[in-house]
Amino acid sequence: MRVELVSVGTELLLGDIVNTNAQYLSKELASLGIEVFNQSTVGDNPKRLLECFDEALKRSDMVITTGGLGPTKDDLTKEMAAEYFGQEMVLHEESWKYIEERCRRFSPGKPVPPNNKKQAYFPKEATVIKNNNGTAPGAIFEKDGKRIIVMPGPPREMKAMFEESIRPYLMQFTDSMLVSRVMRLYGIGESALEIAIEDILDSQTNPTVALYAKEAEVTIRITAKAKNEEEAKVMLDEKSAEIREIVGKYVYAEGDSSIMDGESALEYSVAELLVKRGKTIAAAESCTGGLVAAQLINYPGISEVFVEGCVTYTNEAKVRRLGVSQDTLDKYGAVSEQTAREMAEGIRREAGSDIGVATTGIAGPGGGTDEKPVGLVYTAVCVDGETFVRENHFSGDRRKVRNRATRQVLSDLRMILEGIEI
Amino acid sequence: MRVELVSVGTELLLGDIVNTNAQYLSKELASLGIEVFNQSTVGDNPKRLLECFDEALKRSDMVITTGGLGPTKDDLTKEMAAEYFGQEMVLHEESWKYIEERCRRFSPGKPVPPNNKKQAYFPKEATVIKNNNGTAPGAIFEKDGKRIIVMPGPPREMKAMFEESIRPYLMQFTDSMLVSRVMRLYGIGESALEIAIEDILDSQTNPTVALYAKEAEVTIRITAKAKNEEEAKVMLDEKSAEIREIVGKYVYAEGDSSIMDGESALEYSVAELLVKRGKTIAAAESCTGGLVAAQLINYPGISEVFVEGCVTYTNEAKVRRLGVSQDTLDKYGAVSEQTAREMAEGIRREAGSDIGVATTGIAGPGGGTDEKPVGLVYTAVCVDGETFVRENHFSGDRRKVRNRATRQVLSDLRMILEGIEI
Structure with missing residues (x-):
């Protein structure tokens, strides 16, 4: 046909x-x-x-x-x-x-x-x-x-x-059908993934396995040719398990191809996890300026766990709203590991939530220096009192840097909640 | 050719x-x-x-x-x-x-x-x-x-x-060239616009005038066929002026066709206006959950005027962060004209800014009642002490309702700043 x-x-x-x-x-x-x-x-x-x-x-x-x-x-x-x-x-x-x-x-x-x-x-x-x-x-x-x-x-x-x-x-x-499964990964680049699952890629026949890279993310598409859905499902489950054995920690979502292009997969998995675990969350954002909150709130059931967000763009707001110490700001600056940490811990304390997340960085195009260039973003996740801060160097324009920072902090939160070693 | x-x-x-x-x-x-x-x-x-x-x-x-x-x-x-x-x-x-x-x-x-x-x-x-x-x-x-x-x-x-x-x-x-000008409008529907500028649409030859509707927005595209850019510009300026005479208040951006698909045009015009006028702003968001802040912060120069944002998703946060009165929440509910007003005024007071904007509503899919259905959103803009609250009924899914609410409050703010009667 x-x-x-x-x-x-x-x-x-x-x-x-x-x-x-x-x-x-x-x-x-x-x-x-x-x-x-x-x-x-x-x-x-x-x-x-x-x-x-x-x-x-x-x-x-x-x-x-x-x-x-x-x-x-x-x-x-x-x-x-x-x-x-x-x-x-x-x-x-x-x-x-x-x-x-x-x-x-x-x-x-x-x-x-x-x-x-x-x-x-x-x-x-x-x-x-x-x-x-x-x-x-x-x-x-x-x-x-x-x-x-x-x-x-x-x-x-x-x-x-x-x-x-x-x-x-x-x-x-048609008497046979193609059924696809999509796995979405964050935290591993396309080349690294290609090397990691080289044997699987080289030996593929049916199902086939293909990689797609997109702004800081990789998608794996597994496609099985089968007589019916059930037969395809068995083949896809098997191949998915093989892949997960190698790079499972980076997989944040798996489903049919409708999740291929969706922007919402990462925030949905995180929000789902929060609701399932009954963990309340609050967000303190500087450079992402509301994106972390806005993305989490895309998830319809989020009201059960989302307490509040603060877009503390100025230093004054960081002190007043989050209790970041003026000393820290003076000594290390607003874009620093220390400030990110105090922001995450501060919003958690102020909101009385289980989790606090924070971002602070230089999204550009202006504001960069030699020491702190455009693209430098600190992301912090504080869960039940323990705080993880990451120093990120993102490339791209303002929008890209802000999106990357948002995804990074959500990905770190997911890994911590899943007990995966970051 | x-x-x-x-x-x-x-x-x-x-x-x-x-x-x-x-x-x-x-x-x-x-x-x-x-x-x-x-x-x-x-x-x-x-x-x-x-x-x-x-x-x-x-x-x-x-x-x-x-x-x-x-x-x-x-x-x-x-x-x-x-x-x-x-x-x-x-x-x-x-x-x-x-x-x-x-x-x-x-x-x-x-x-x-x-x-x-x-x-x-x-x-x-x-x-x-x-x-x-x-x-x-x-x-x-x-x-x-x-x-x-x-x-x-x-x-x-x-x-x-x-x-x-x-x-x-x-x-x-080629010996002639086509040059396009795009005008973006918010606040008027496609049919209403078509009727308003009927004479212009009916009599078009060169330049041509076409309408494009897209989620709560209309775009007008004027295309001139001319020998060179200068000649085209004169033709486009003339036609644009004719259109503005009738529906100018809704036009928030005008430029070449690169602004045709851009999502950022409305937030950019508002942010530009704020920076130009030196007006500081703070945002209190419930259902939009950070989108208003995130969109304003897309604008690179925003740090001059954006003081802070609060995503006060819970009633408790509305009281604690914005000083919304518990009485108002009890009497009228979180989704009400009164609460929207107190949120906008509260964030302005707390942040010490010239402007406070606020949103509160039911984005769905759950949470609607007969009296307060999904899609009901109150948006409020408080400029220098005067507050305008709008009751909106948006259709569409969660994402659409939140986006519409975000655009509506930005559009109202633009009109107020421009001294246009809403």
């Missing part, structure tokens, strides 16, 4: 938006064991659309399109699919009723825009697919074993339709 | 990465007035690459590729370009010397990997383009008025090469 993706829209050709639909669909199809052979992007142009369908269906069995199903005259995707297969468009009553209802619900009291009626036209040979999140239905066109599936362009509508209707439809075309 | 983009790489077909190169190049070419006619993505496959060049150059004058210039046997883009034009690959001494130097510099003491030599082969008819950020040079292939430009896949290398060499090369093919 060979599939090609066609993304329709002038906004893509102008570079106004990134084509995340193509990535989403490619990934989903790969997980079904369906090969994507080609991705194209064309404008809302009838001739080009027809040519594109023609070229694609010469090479492949199926085209999946996104975009061009809107109510305006510019939107031509399904019209061209119908023309390509020589099918006539007629009003699909059920869709029109649904569109009318939807318009009335979202704009009560207003007349239903007449151009929306265009969205309810389909060939009677096509299978119309309901769109639960918008007015543009999708459809499956078919003739002589060739198929065109049209889906709306807005990612939210497209993804929901794929999940609800298209994926189940595609299941008939 | 018709150009097509070809992105080469199996990782794109598998959906492992998003194709940001296509967006970047489309946008850059549009700004040169060069039309991108089609974007395709193919795997590292010789037959498919050749077919792809063939199809594209039947329709268009030039193909620009990214990816497939690596040192391994899989990397075939330039080999296929040479084959397509019937040109023979020979060692390009200068490139090989550069690659050798580069390898030695980055891996001192190690032998230069022999497979890197492949990266130095080009037809003698081709113009080789130096890569200042990697080992893979680019090249311009040409025959009978048809051209293939090959560039490396890693965005950092590709973008630098485009800026340094390809854009200047392409300038010969």
Whole structure:
């Protein structure tokens, strides 16, 4: 089964938006064991659309399109699919009723825009697919074993339709499936990881093992080809255990590929751990300026354990809010191991929490000196009275330094809570 | 001049990465007035690459590729370009010397990997383009008025090469340029804006005016087609003034298209305003949990005016840190106009700052009641003793509610500082 993706829209050709639909669909199809052979992007142009369908269906069995199903005259995707297969468009009553209802619900009291009626036209040979999140239905066109599936362009509508209707439809075309497992690691670089698990990487066949590096993090993706989910799960569990035996201490999250790009995995694991252990926490932040608190508070259940955060950006606030001693600030400066320690211990004391975390550093672009350059950040974690302070030297711009510092202090906290030697 | 983009790489077909190169190049070419006619993505496959060049150059004058210039046997883009034009690959001494130097510099003491030599082969008819950020040079292939430009896949290398060499090369093919101006608005919805500037939208020719909506924000993009930057600037200034006359109060930033996708525009305008006016600020946050502070602190010069932030997630912390009265909490609850007001006034008093801002609300998914549903957030801004409190009802998940609340309080602060009636 060979599939090609066609993304329709002038906004893509102008570079106004990134084509995340193509990535989403490619990934989903790969997980079904369906090969994507080609991705194209064309404008809302009838001739080009027809040519594109023609070229694609010469090479492949199926085209999946996104975009061009809107109510305006510019939107031509399904019209061209119908023309390509020589099918006539007629009003699909059920869709029109649904569109009318939807318009009335979202704009009560207003007349239903007449151009929306265009969205309810389909060939009677096509299978119309309901769109639960918008007015543009999708459809499956078919003739002589060739198929065109049209889906709306807005990612939210497209993804929901794929999940609800298209994926189940595609299941008939595949007899093996690819299932991926993702492990996220913090605290080990890509090259070091590559060397550590060299034997596993070299001997991989099925499951395959791949590494992806991203700003101070590495992700391992294990992909098993199997007949069903259960078989895949056994294979993935086995390979994951092999990897964990070598670098398990750095793994802070493991799950399906939805955690691949999520920014939230590290903060979620830490927050989950805090809630599970019933450990209360407070944060004192200088250079991260609220990011540590904001990230922890991403976790919905955090209110059980998060007591308070202080963004003590000035020295005066460090003294007043955290009880950092003026002596320490005078002697060692605000960016020092000593200040970080007193901040973490101070916020824990003030908040009456089990844990205090703190950051202080120079995020740049200004403020660096030879002795204390931009990127120098002290992070501190105080758990039940014992304090661990780390001196970090981060590279990158202000945003990067602040993000790195936030992740580092969360990672250290995770390791301490898990009883892992830092 | 018709150009097509070809992105080469199996990782794109598998959906492992998003194709940001296509967006970047489309946008850059549009700004040169060069039309991108089609974007395709193919795997590292010789037959498919050749077919792809063939199809594209039947329709268009030039193909620009990214990816497939690596040192391994899989990397075939330039080999296929040479084959397509019937040109023979020979060692390009200068490139090989550069690659050798580069390898030695980055891996001192190690032998230069022999497979890197492949990266130095080009037809003698081709113009080789130096890569200042990697080992893979680019090249311009040409025959009978048809051209293939090959560039490396890693965005950092590709973008630098485009800026340094390809854009200047392409300038010969264009006699007019498109220059865009972006205005970012907060506080008005897309439909309301569309109605407000209907006449401008309906009568647009050159410059064109387009709207883009994104989570509680609208962006207006004005694009002028002109002979040079100066001429474009006059046209853009004029159109911008027309728009500002109608909806100027909502415009918080205006600039080139680099501010189109930036998340930082609102916080930057507010921070800039604070620094310019020398107004000190402190933030008291409940549901936003540090986001307001973290966003303000994104701005590099913020230390001059940001005094402190308090993430007072518990009632106890609101009383202890901000002096919110226990009576208010008992009588109205933590999520109330009264509490928001006392938080903003309290943090201002405690920090001794000119301005206090505060948020308190129910971010969800739990914690909502009929009376106080998920999404209810009170935001407060206290400037020099006068306090403005807003009751907001945000939809969306936890992350969205928190982001909306953060932006709302920053937007209100901006309007108050600018003396705009809210």
